[in-house]
Amino acid sequence: MENNIKHIGVMTSGGDAPGMNAAIRAVVRACTFHKIKCTGIYRGYQGMIENDFEELNARSVRNIINKGGTFLKSARSKEFRTADGRKKAYDNLKEANIDALVVIGGDGTFTGAKVFNDEFDFPIVGLPGTIDNDINGTDYTIGYDTALNTAVEAIDKIRDTANSHNRLFLVEVMGRHAGDIALNSGIGAGAEEILIPEENLGYDRMIESLKRSKKSGKTSSIIVVAEGDRTGENIVELAEYIKANLEGYEVRFTVLGHIQRGGAPSCYDRVLASRLGVGAVDALVAGQRDIMVGVVHKKVTYVSFKKAIAGENEIDTDLIRVADIVSI
Amino acid sequence: MENNIKHIGVMTSGGDAPGMNAAIRAVVRACTFHKIKCTGIYRGYQGMIENDFEELNARSVRNIINKGGTFLKSARSKEFRTADGRKKAYDNLKEANIDALVVIGGDGTFTGAKVFNDEFDFPIVGLPGTIDNDINGTDYTIGYDTALNTAVEAIDKIRDTANSHNRLFLVEVMGRHAGDIALNSGIGAGAEEILIPEENLGYDRMIESLKRSKKSGKTSSIIVVAEGDRTGENIVELAEYIKANLEGYEVRFTVLGHIQRGGAPSCYDRVLASRLGVGAVDALVAGQRDIMVGVVHKKVTYVSFKKAIAGENEIDTDLIRVADIVSI
Amino acid sequence: MENNIKHIGVMTSGGDAPGMNAAIRAVVRACTFHKIKCTGIYRGYQGMIENDFEELNARSVRNIINKGGTFLKSARSKEFRTADGRKKAYDNLKEANIDALVVIGGDGTFTGAKVFNDEFDFPIVGLPGTIDNDINGTDYTIGYDTALNTAVEAIDKIRDTANSHNRLFLVEVMGRHAGDIALNSGIGAGAEEILIPEENLGYDRMIESLKRSKKSGKTSSIIVVAEGDRTGENIVELAEYIKANLEGYEVRFTVLGHIQRGGAPSCYDRVLASRLGVGAVDALVAGQRDIMVGVVHKKVTYVSFKKAIAGENEIDTDLIRVADIVSI
Amino acid sequence: MENNIKHIGVMTSGGDAPGMNAAIRAVVRACTFHKIKCTGIYRGYQGMIENDFEELNARSVRNIINKGGTFLKSARSKEFRTADGRKKAYDNLKEANIDALVVIGGDGTFTGAKVFNDEFDFPIVGLPGTIDNDINGTDYTIGYDTALNTAVEAIDKIRDTANSHNRLFLVEVMGRHAGDIALNSGIGAGAEEILIPEENLGYDRMIESLKRSKKSGKTSSIIVVAEGDRTGENIVELAEYIKANLEGYEVRFTVLGHIQRGGAPSCYDRVLASRLGVGAVDALVAGQRDIMVGVVHKKVTYVSFKKAIAGENEIDTDLIRVADIVSI
Secondary structure, three states, X not given: OHHHOOXXXXXXXXXXXOOHHHHHHHHHHHHHHOOOEEEEEOXXXXXXXXXXXXXXXXXXXXXXXXXXXXXXXXXXXXXXXXXXXHHHHHHHHHHOOOOEEEEEEOHHHHHHHHHXXXXXXXXXXXEEEOOOOOOOXXXXXXXXXXXXXXXXXXXXXXXXXXXXXXXXXXXXXXXXXXXXXXXXXXXXXXXXXXXXXXXXXXXXXXXXXXXXHHHOOOOEEEEEEEOOOOOOOOHHHHHHXXXXXXXXXXXXXXXXXXXXXXXXXXXXXXXHHHHHHHHHHHHHHOOOOOEEEEEEOOEEEEEEHHHHHHOOOOOOHHHHHHHHHHOX | OHHHOOEEEEEEOOOOOOOHHHHHHHHHHHHHHOOOEEEXXXXXXXXXXXXXXXXXXOOOXXXXXXXXXXXXXXXXXXXXXXXXXXXXXXXXXXXXXXXXXXXXXXXXXXXXXXXXXXXXXXXXXXXXXXXXXXXXXXXXXXXXXXHHHHXXXXXXXXXXXXXXXXXXXXXXXXXXXXXXXXXXXXXXXXXXEEEOOOOOXXXXXXXXXXXXXXXXXXXXXXXXXXXXXXXXOOHHHHHHHHHHHOOOOEEEEEEOHHHXXXXXXXXXXXXXXXXXXXXXXXXXXXXOOOEEEEEEOOEEEEEEHHXXXXXXXXXOXXXXXXXXXXXX | OHHHXXXXXXXXXXXXXXXXXXXXHHHHHHHHHOOOEEEEEOOHHHHHHOOOEEEEOOOOOOOOOOOOOOOOOOXXXXXXXXXXXXXXXXXXXHHOOOOEEEEEEOHHHHHHHHHHHHXXXXXXXXXXXXXXXXXXXXXXXXXXXXXXXXXHHHHHHHHHHOOOOOEEEEEEEOOOOOOHHHHHHHHHHOOOEEEOOOOOOOHHHHHHHHHHHHHOOOOEEEEEEEOOOOOOOOHHHHHHHHHHHOOOOEEEEEEOHHHHHOOOOOHHHHHHHHHHHHXXXXXXXXXXXXXXXXXXXXXXXXXXXXXXXXXXXXXXXXXXHHHHHHOO | OHHHOOEEEEEEOOOOXXXXXXHHHHHHHHHXXXXXXXXXXXOHXXXXXXXXXXXXXXXXXXXXXXXXXXXXXXXXXXXXXXXXHHHHHHHHHHHOOOOEEEEEEOHHHHHHHHHHHHHHOOOEEEEEEOOOOOOOOOOOOEOHHHHHHHHHHHHHHHHHHOOXXXXXXXXXXXXXXXXXXXXXXXXXXXXXXXXXXXXOOOHXXXXXXXXXXXXXXXXXXXXXXXXXXXXXXXXXXXXXHHHHHOOOOEEEEEEOHHHHHOOOOOHHHHHHHHHHHXXXXXXXXXXXXXXXXXXXXXXXXEEEHHHHHHOOOOOOHHHHHHHHHHOO
């Protein structure tokens, strides 16, 4: 089987995540190792449709392991959702003699990959690259660890100034559907409250909790709020509500936004990306396809795209208990 | 004159700033050097009124030079604005045998100090500690340099992810009355536009400028907005306006908020704080009072409180030109 | 069983590690949660012998989760290796009505704990706190993740300047007996060579490898060297050897030293420390003893001290292969 | 005069410094602003001799303001010290129709520029880019502020772990001839001792001072040592000496090395680089040459190359006094 693959294309797609460059680098160098030609595809599926290709070699990817973002850029492609768009993409790959693809992204990316493989029987292996850690079949996604550190470092700075009396700080972190970033960064930053979409605590319980917190001797509070939490309509409104309903508090807010998607990747994310990049090429060389490479209990593992995107994210209830205890 | 001062009180007041701890440490150790007793006053003028004092020695202030915030805490005091409040404060100082004060803060702090000195003929020397760099008689205030670095590091992370097509990021930084933080951090972060209260550009010119920017080949833009800029009502509203009036742009925003007040101080702020802390005690020992210690062209200098707070902040127009040129 | 434990002592011992403060905080607050009295023991076993105790409550441990080091301090104790020393320690615990201990440290700490438990039948639970990640029964030790990030951030800076022609940088990282820090930080930092005690590559192969590297088009190289590697006598000598035996290279070196033990802990280390701290108190409350709390595949688990310290560290050979491939 | 310059070459030379990229970017964009063609010269004078040129436009320099190092690379050139080498360089500039040069570097760079201008009457303006801050005619050089922050952040981490009893840490920072980095980073990091080439304290006084320090209640010490200090032969030898002559201390050392040359530039260095880059092109446009652009008391100023390189560095004795007082 091994000799079938002579030319691999690599791309990043969807929301970018720190460590994507490290993953591309590992794919390119694993190609060099296996004596396979490697071509970078710019701007994900859209670049595939628009023939935005560039040959890469081991030297093309030097000095990028520590850079946030993705030098191949990332884009969302409406056209790839059409049969016509995918046909164009396929024709371009054939024209360029690309035999197989490594795609780095999240569930949208893998859904596209699965459809493409089903239609054209084209070998694709996926790498989980997203700060949301919401992919099945891998313990961690590339970028998640970095995003947590970024959030925690930002909240640490707020903590420095929070020591005055009766101050309340709201910090919005990413997570439209899942509270993992909020829960972990909230614990990491020592937040007094953590609001997550899985709970949507509600105004009354939040206010009660803040009152208890004050009684226990706390003179200021930090509340970490996941983007997707619906305790308030949004963070501005939430801040207004608290001001109106909790006497004697000065309320301030911070919206971290895309800060969390950038920054130099953590060592964990770089090593993970390196392992998965090598693992993806190994898999293609071994004749595998239609799978995602992940890491489970520190070992590289493989899971079908179908399973990777099937998952329901479940919040770790043990960790919610830990959050409650350490914020006493 | 030198032997008059036997006991100095030190406090921080107003919004806190990185480097305040380094300043307190320098004051305390300069007292040790001059064989003067030193007492820390918690929570600024309010703690002076409430007798919230603690004796400090050289060992009390170890391991704080690198900490953000202020371990003496800071508060605003309504009571100190009343003659009664100030009388209480004076009585507490007398009771504690405190001969002189070093106050670390901004213009509000110095205004209070001036009134207090006028009323009770009490020796006070001030240190400029505020991230706003809006004090006359000093080139830099303690905390300003750190706040700029914090803002720039945050925007760098956004820059990492901004490389997609047609993305526009708004980043709100501090500065209610002055655009210095926005202008400097905007240049430092390579922002495409900088909105400052001194200009209040207006919607039309901003939209025009963004259109030009796009034409010149830029595929994404970062706009740094000072809190006090009134191009839009606020950043949420500004984002909505741009979305509605600039075709084909995805708009995202970040509010840095109090992140800018925290964090480990930069080397510059620590050295500045150390110099000014020593300078303040030197001044009191030399019989000076009713002045602020600042740094002008790398030398420690003294200016009356009256002058320190009289200033109108003027934006550096040369720097606006530089901003325009480097964002071409 | 639950009601047996009324008073827990907590201490840190051995080399300190980032996240120890977060672990102490979690232990103290878990005690509050379980309505158990908690006493901090300063300077590890030595403080136990010297009765250096302080009662802690939920408020005592605020604002420490982000601090490197350990506020309870850490020390090595020769006296605790004697029966007399341990007897004194035991008497002090009894005198203070302490029923059980949580000890945070590495294999030396657990060895001591095991002996103490064997002699006095005293309930002890351990937490793995060491940057070396060399403890059996846990996937990660508290501090390891932070140390890797610290090393990688430092090497990133060297990478920035390494882009001149024919420069070679040696960077010594921690690891007297194990190459894990070198291997992971080396991959993370994109090092061209990684020298670890498990291999002790030897001069000739190292020089050969550097020559190949140069031929492949690399214009500069970073070599990460574990403290315990014996390819050279030490890093100074290694630098000299390369200078003498590899033509046309400028050689520079950096010794990271204790930089790796400090710094604000990463989010991962803080969450790990929080989970394990809560897990330790849970275990004592449930009547367990003579065990270490660890994390295995993201779940809190327990292992006997005997097993925790029995381990031989084995280097991950898959990861060595990844290192070889990504440095092509 | 203004129309004489139609084409500017820009290069970096000597030891690299954080902010050099920001300076290049500013030069390139100021050229765009003035409608002047701009060409990047790789590897300094050596690239000038080897015709290693690339045309640059405003888009070529995007996303580099935050990167350490210099994308034009830097090299030392022996050949440029010969008349032949300089002739080749001149011919290449003429061939490429380059009318003027902006050179970014230190005293070696300016010495070369001066010679070249004298020989060929070629318009050159210099920018001070070096971490050493040892250039006359400017308050600060590009990169100095960042190097101080890097040193201080590293020492902060050591401070975290230094809290055990009787530990002594030596940290070697850059500065072969000047103690400015050591003095400022030592104050910033709260070092107990600072050893600089301007003083070369000597063993006896250092040991005496450490003994006093211990008596005053300090339980551990950090000593910052400038590379060029000759209290000991080198840091390894110094560590051995202290171990042998100061009872009861554990001694550890760290060599920061080239870490100090890298890293993302501070906001100050980026703004400085932006101002000076614009100022350099302004100067050439105005017909100036044979000068360096610097900043004096916050204003852009010009000084002849002759003066820029004539200077004797003098250590700030006031700052030495501050260092002594705050380390009490």
